[in-house]
Amino acid sequence: MRNLSRTTMGRLTALLLMGVLVAVMTGACGSDPTATPVPTATPVPPTATPVPSQPSDPQPDPTATPTPDAMMEFKSEWEDLIAAAQEEGEVTIVMGGSASRNYRPVVAVFEEEFGITATVSTGSGGAQTDRVLAEQSAGRYDVDVLMIGGTSALRLIAAEALIPIPPLLIHPEVTSGDGWFQGRVWYSDAATQQYVLNHGAAASPENLGMRYNTDLVTQADIDAMNSVFDYLDPKWANQIVAIPSIAEGAGGTYSTIISHPDIGEEFMERFVDPDFGVTFSTDFRFITDSLAGGKFAMGIAIGSAGRDLDELAEQGGPADRLIKPFAERDTMSGGGAGDNVQMPINAPNPNAAKLFLNWFLSIDGQTAKHEVSEGTPSPSLRDDIPCTGTVDPRECREPGKSYIYLTGDPEYTQRTEESLERAREIHRAARGG
Numbered sequence: 001m002r003n004l005s006r007t008t009m010g011r012l013t014a015l016l017l018m019g020v021l022v023a024v025m026t027g028a029c030g031s032d033p034t035a036t037p038v039p040t041a042t043p044v045p046p047t048a049t050p051v052p053s054q055p056s057d058p059q060p061d062p063t064a065t066p067t068p069d070a071m072m073e074f075k076s077e078w079e080d081l082i083a084a085a086q087e088e089g090e091v092t093i094v095m096g097g098s099a100s101r102n103y104r105p106v107v108a109v110f111e112e113e114f115g116i117t118a119t120v121s122t123g124s125g126g127a128q129t130d131r132v133l134a135e136q137s138a139g140r141y142d143v144d145v146l147m148i149g150g151t152s153a154l155r156l157i158a159a160e161a162l163i164p165i166p167p168l169l170i171h172p173e174v175t176s177g178d179g180w181f182q183g184r185v186w187y188s189d190a191a192t193q194q195y196v197l198n199h200g201a202a203a204s205p206e207n208l209g210m211r212y213n214t215d216l217v218t219q220a221d222i223d224a225m226n227s228v229f230d231y232l233d234p235k236w237a238n239q240i241v242a243i244p245s246i247a248e249g250a251g252g253t254y255s256t257i258i259s260h261p262d263i264g265e266e267f268m269e270r271f272v273d274p275d276f277g278v279t280f281s282t283d284f285r286f287i288t289d290s291l292a293g294g295k296f297a298m299g300i301a302i303g304s305a306g307r308d309l310d311e312l313a314e315q316g317g318p319a320d321r322l323i324k325p326f327a328e329r330d331t332m333s334g335g336g337a338g339d340n341v342q343m344p345i346n347a348p349n350p351n352a353a354k355l356f357l358n359w360f361l362s363i364d365g366q367t368a369k370h371e372v373s374e375g376t377p378s379p380s381l382r383d384d385i386p387c388t389g390t391v392d393p394r395e396c397r398e399p400g401k402s403y404i405y406l407t408g409d410p411e412y413t414q415r416t417e418e419s420l421e422r423a424r425e426i427h428r429a430a431r432g433g
Contacts, residue, residue, distance in 0.1 A: 071172070074170065074171075077170055078170070081351060081355050081358075082114060082355060084351035085114065085349070085351040085352040085354070085355040086114065086115055086116060088349040088350075088351055088352045089117060089352075090117045090118070090119065090352060091116055091117075091119070091144045091145065091353055091355075091356055092119045092121070092143050092144045092145070092348070092349070093107060093118055093119070093121070093143075093145040093146075093147065094121045094128050094131070094132065094143045094145070094146050094147070094148075095121065095128070095146075095147045095337060096122075096124055096125030096126075096127075096128040096129070096147065096148045096149060096337040097124065097125045097149050097304055097336055097337035097338065098304055098307060098336045098337050098338035098377070099122075099147035099148075099336075099337040099338040100122030100123060100337070101307070101374060101375040102338050102369075102373040102374055102375040102376075102377045103120075103338070103369070103374075103377075104374060105368075105372040105373060105374055106360070106368045106369050106372055107120055109365075109368045109372060110356055110359055110365070110368075113359070113364075114355065114359075116352050118356075121143075125148050125149040125151070125152040125337050126152060128146075128148060128152070129152040129153075129155055129156060132146065132156065132161060132344060133155070133156070133159055136159070136161055136345070136346075141344070141345065141346035141347065141348060143347065144344070144348060144349050144350070144352060144353035144356070145341065145342075145343065145344075145347075145353050145356055145357065146162075146341070146343070146344055147337050147338070147341055147342070148337050148340065148342060149252075149335060149336050149337045149340065150188050150189075150196060150198075150252070150335035150336075150340060150407060150416070151250075151252070151335070152337075153188075153189065153195070153196045153340065153342055154189075154417060156195075156342065156344075157192070157195050157196075160345070161344055161345060162342050162343060162344060162345065163343050163344070164192075164194040164195060165187075165194055165195065165197050165341075165342075165357070166194055168343060168357055168358070169185070169357070169361070170354075171358040171359075171361070171362050173361075173363050174358060174361045174362060178384075179382050179383060179384035179385075180381055180382055181201075181381045181382075181383055181397070185197065185361075186198040186199075186408040187408075188334070188335060188340060188407050188413055189413075190414040190415075190416060190417075191414070193410065195342060196340050196342055197340065197341050197342070197361070198334050198335075198339055198340055198407060198408050199334075199339065199340070199341060199360075199366065199380060199381055200338065200339040200369070200377060200378035200379060200380050200381060201333060201334030201378055201379065201381055201405070201407065201408060202332065202333055202334065202379065202392070202395035203330065203331075203395055203396065203398070203401075203403055204323050204330065204331070205323060205324060205326050205330050206228065206256070206262075206263070206326060206328040206329065206330060206331045206404075207228065207322045207323060207324065207326060208228055208231070208256070208257070208300050208301060209253060209300070209301065209302070209321075210231065210298055210299070210300050210321070210322040211291065211298070211299045211302065211309045211310075211319055211320065211322070212291075212297060212299070212319070212320060212321075213291055213294055213297050213298070213318055213319060214319065215294060216239070216297040217297050217298065222322065222324070225324070226326060226327055227326050227327040227328060228263055228267060228326060228328055231271075231298065232267070232270050232276065236297060237276050237277050238277035239297040239298060240277075240278045240296060240297070240298045240299070240300055241278070241279045241280075241281060241287050241290060241295075241296040241298075241299050241300075242271075242278050242279070242280055242299065242300050242301040242302060243280065243281065243282060243301055243302055243303050243305075244280040244281075244282065244427060244431075245272075245301075245420070245423040245426075246424050246427055246428065247282045250301065250303060252303075252335040252407070253300070253301035254268070254301060254419075254423035254424075255406070255415075255416045255417075255419040255420040256331070256406050257271075257419075257423060258419035258423050259406055259412050259415055259416070259419045260328060260329075260331065260406065261329075262328040262329055263328060265422070265426065268423055268426045268427075269426055271300075272426060272427050272430040272431055274430065274431060278300075279296065280431075284302075284303065284304060284305040287299055287302050288305050288308045288309055288312070291319065292309065292312055292317055292318060294318075304336075306321070307375060309321070310376060310392075311375075323394045329404050330402075330404070331403060331405070331406050332397070332403045332406070332407070332408065333407050334378050334408060335407040338375075339378050339407075341357065341361075363382065363384060363385055366380040366382045367385050367386075370385065370386070370387070370389035370391055371388075371390065372390070373389075373390045374390075376391060377390065377391060378391070378395060379395055379396050379397065381408075383397075
C-alpha cells in the first residue's frame with residue numbers, strides 16, 4: 001500500500017497477525033470438539049515458553065501492545081492523515097542551531113516517503129525565535145514545525161506561541177512509550193511537560209563539553225584532569241574561551257553547572273572571575289579559529305562551535321574533545337535545537353505538520369536521524385533502534401548505567417530557568433554586563 005512504508009506496514013501487520021492468532025487460539029482452547037465422554041485427566045500446567053532475558057530497567061508494559069482492533073483503527077487514522085497531508089501538499093519547518101546543520105537529509109526522506117514538499121528554514125535559535133514571534137505579533141502564521149533549543153523555547157512558551165504536543169501523537173511507536181528510554185516520551189519544558197518534546201540526548205561523563213588544542217594540551221595534562229575543577233588550575237588561566245552565560249542560546253552548559261549536584265556555584269564563581277581570565281565571546285567562528293589556531297588551549301561552554309571543532313578533528317586538525325570519567329556523575333543532555341521539537345500555534349498545514357511529527361518520532365524517522373544526518377546528532381532517546389550511523393558512539397547510552405538527565409528529568413528541568421538566571425547573576429556580578 002502506497003500510504004504506508006514497507007517497514008511500517010510490516011511492523012503493523014506483524015502486530016495485527018499476532019493479535020488475531022492469540023484470539024483464534026483462545027477460542028479453540030475454549031471449544032469442545034467431541035461429545036464422547038473421556039476420563040477426567042489430572043490438569044497439567046502448560047509449559048512456559050522461555051522468554052529471553054531483558055534489561056532490568058525498564059520492562060515494557062505488556063498492556064501497551066495495541067490490540068488488533070486498535071491497530072486497525074490506527075491504520076485507518078494514519079491513512080486518513082496521510083491523505084489530508086498530501087492534500088495540503090507542503091510543510092514548513094523552522095530549525096535553529098544544530099538542527100539546521102543536521103536534518104535536511106532527514107526531511108528529504110520524509111518528502112520521498114509521503115510525497116509532501118518540505119520548506120526548511122535554518123538559522124540560529126535566537127534569530128528563528130525572533131522571527132516566529134515577530135510574525136505571530138503581525139498576525140502571520142507561516143510555520144508548521146519548530147526545532148529550537150530549550151532556552152529559546154522558553155520565550156515561545158511565555159508568548160503562548162506553541163500548542164501542546166501530546167494530543168497530536170497518534171503513532172503507536174510513539175504513544176506507547178515502550179521503545180523509549182525508561183519507557184516514556186520526554187519533555188524538557190519543566191512546568192507544563194507538553195510543549196518541548198525532547199527526542200535526543202548525549203550521554204557522557206560530565207566534562208562540560210570541553211574541547212582542547214592538541215598542540216597545547218598534552219596527554220599528561222589530560223591524564224591529570226579528573227574533575228571539572230581541574231580546568232580551574234592556575235596553569236590554564238587566560239587560556240580558556242567560552243560563550244558568556246548572558247548570551248542568547250548559551251543556557252545549556254551554565255544551567256548544568258548550577259544544577260549538577262557535584263558542581264554548583266563555586267565552580268561558576270571561579271570560572272567567571274576576571275583574575276582567572278576566561279575570554280568570553282559570542283562569535284562561534286572566532287572561538288573555532290582561535291582555539292584551533294593556538295590562541296586558546298581549551299573551550300568550555302562553546303555551544304555549536306564544539307561541533308565545528310569536532311569536524312576539524314575528523315579532518316586531522318589540532319583539536320579534540322575530552323570525554324573521560326570524572327569525579328562528577330555522568331549526565332545526559334539534550335537541550336539543543338537538534339534534540340527538541342515544538343509545534344507553533346495556527347500552523348498553515350496542520351495535517352502535514354502532524355504527519356511529520358509522528359513520522360519523525362517513529363522508528364523510521366529516528367533511524368533516518370541516525371543514519372542520514374549531515375552533522376553529528378545526539379543519539380535518539382528511542383532504545384529500540386541502533387546507536388549507529390552519524391551519531392558519536394561516545395555519546396551512546398551504556399546499558400544498565402544510571403545517568404543524571406539534566407535536560408529531561410523534571411527533578412532538574414524544573415530548576416533550569418532558575419539555574420540559568422543564577423549563572424547570569426554570578427557572571428554579571430563578576431564581570432558586569
